[in-house]
Amino acid sequence: MQKHIAVYISNNDDKETLIERLVSGHLITELTQLKGAFFSEITLDKFINEERRHGLFDITTEKKNSLSHSSEGERKKALLQHLISQNPEYLIVDNIFGNLDTSSQQDIANTVSQLGTRIPIIQITNRKREILPFITALYRFDGETLIKTKMESLIWNSKFDAPLPASLHQEVHPYNTLVKFHNVQVSYGERPILRDICWEIKPGEFWQLMGPNGSGKSTLLTLISGDNPKAYGQDITLFDIKKGSGESVWDIKKNIGFFSADMVRGFARLDAIGNMIVSGFFDSIGLYKTPTNAQIKIAHQWLQVLSLFEVRKQAFSSLSLGHQRLVLIARAMVKSPPLLILDEPTNALDDADAALFCNLVNKIARETRTAIIFVSHRTEADLKPDFVFELTPGKQGSTGKMK
Numbered sequence: 001m002q003k004h005i006a007v008y009i010s011n012n013d014d015k016e017t018l019i020e021r022l023v024s025g026h027l028i029t030e031l032t033q034l035k036g037a038f039f040s041e042i043t044l045d046k047f048i049n050e051e052r053r054h055g056l057f058d059i060t061t062e063k064k065n066s067l068s069h070s071s072e073g074e075r076k077k078a079l080l081q082h083l084i085s086q087n088p089e090y091l092i093v094d095n096i097f098g099n100l101d102t103s104s105q106q107d108i109a110n111t112v113s114q115l116g117t118r119i120p121i122i123q124i125t126n127r128k129r130e131i132l133p134f135i136t137a138l139y140r141f142d143g144e145t146l147i148k149t150k151m152e153s154l155i156w157n158s159k160f161d162a163p164l165p166a167s168l169h170q171e172v173h174p175y176n177t178l179v180k181f182h183n184v185q186v187s188y189g190e191r192p193i194l195r196d197i198c199w200e201i202k203p204g205e206f207w208q209l210m211g212p213n214g215s216g217k218s219t220l221l222t223l224i225s226g227d228n229p230k231a232y233g234q235d236i237t238l239f240d241i242k243k244g245s246g247e248s249v250w251d252i253k254k255n256i257g258f259f260s261a262d263m264v265r266g267f268a269r270l271d272a273i274g275n276m277i278v279s280g281f282f283d284s285i286g287l288y289k290t291p292t293n294a295q296i297k298i299a300h301q302w303l304q305v306l307s308l309f310e311v312r313k314q315a316f317s318s319l320s321l322g323h324q325r326l327v328l329i330a331r332a333m334v335k336s337p338p339l340l341i342l343d344e345p346t347n348a349l350d351d352a353d354a355a356l357f358c359n360l361v362n363k364i365a366r367e368t369r370t371a372i373i374f375v376s377h378r379t380e381a382d383l384k385p386d387f388v389f390e391l392t393p394g395k396q397g398s399t400g401k402m403k
């Protein structure tokens, strides 16, 4: 084996088997007798679960916070330090930069590269541009063994030809302004998070919300989606209604289509693909109401856009990760919401699936009147937002401005 290798996997590859074989030392014979460590979101989730269940704080961040109250960047740095402190003889890193901003990516890359002067690093990645600079050989996994490959052989194609369905409603967007923040402030305890945020989103606009880990992107989203009590007493207008003037959370939620990468886990994996899309009309997980013919027609049109019409009766779980996300975006879009929120939607997608996902979002922005907020800490090469709203952290909380 060369010292540092990367295994490039697509979302269709059997990553579970790959990890299992790598971790057990069966795939690379030179590592069989050595003690390895595994840096991944799976490992992180295990520690977070332990912490939540048993109040164990095996790992704490630099600021001595628990993992569950830390940002993604803080968590990953803490996990890496913890693994290094166990003196591993090799390190497997999976999706090393997932959900990390540029500066956290740099920190993690530096630490891993320093570690690489002492022990072998095996990187599992589905993004070409995330391959660490000191990697000397690239492999693919065929389900059984590792096969040496070249960077140039990794290519893909991503297009949607059919037009998007029209909305069921006559007047799609009766609103003048979807979101209006004026000097919004949020603190958790003594700690200021957001400061003087002014942001206005009009119908049909396509925004990317960016900011480093912990800058308050998710907090800002919860102020919009009606889930954060800190929205009260602030100068916030949502769908032309001033916050705190008697609106219900439902009044707000009915106007929003929401997608986050975590949502995939919440769905019964046996639901049929077609039903999954129709259920978006009822905001339910699973289909318990009988849809109208018009609703079924729209769902079918979405299936055609995604080239999934022929397989609509198959289980959602039979789809690749990338296609599952496309189905969920269609599910969020069937009711033609005035606002579509996509929270870190490309996390863990490979290059091909990320390009596919971004192209669908661009198409929605072009062909519908739905406004979009695409939250991401990184620039997506294929994404074409009209505007970028960027949060910049500071001692008094993050400020935001249009980039």
Ligand SMILES: Nc1ncnc2c1ncn2[C@@H]1O[C@H](COP(=O)(O)OP(=O)(O)OP(=O)(O)O)[C@@H](O)[C@H]1O
Binding pocket: 069, 070, 071, 072, 073, 099, 188, 193, 211, 212, 213, 214, 215, 216, 217, 218, 219, 220, 377
């Ligand atoms: N309920 C809470 N109680 C205390 N602190 C919180 C709470 N929710 C968030 N925070 C803190 O507020 C800060 C902003 O968190 P938020 O999740 O909004 O950032 P983010 O930009 O979405 O980060 P990431 O990119 O890592 O997801 C973080 O430092 C986080 O630890």
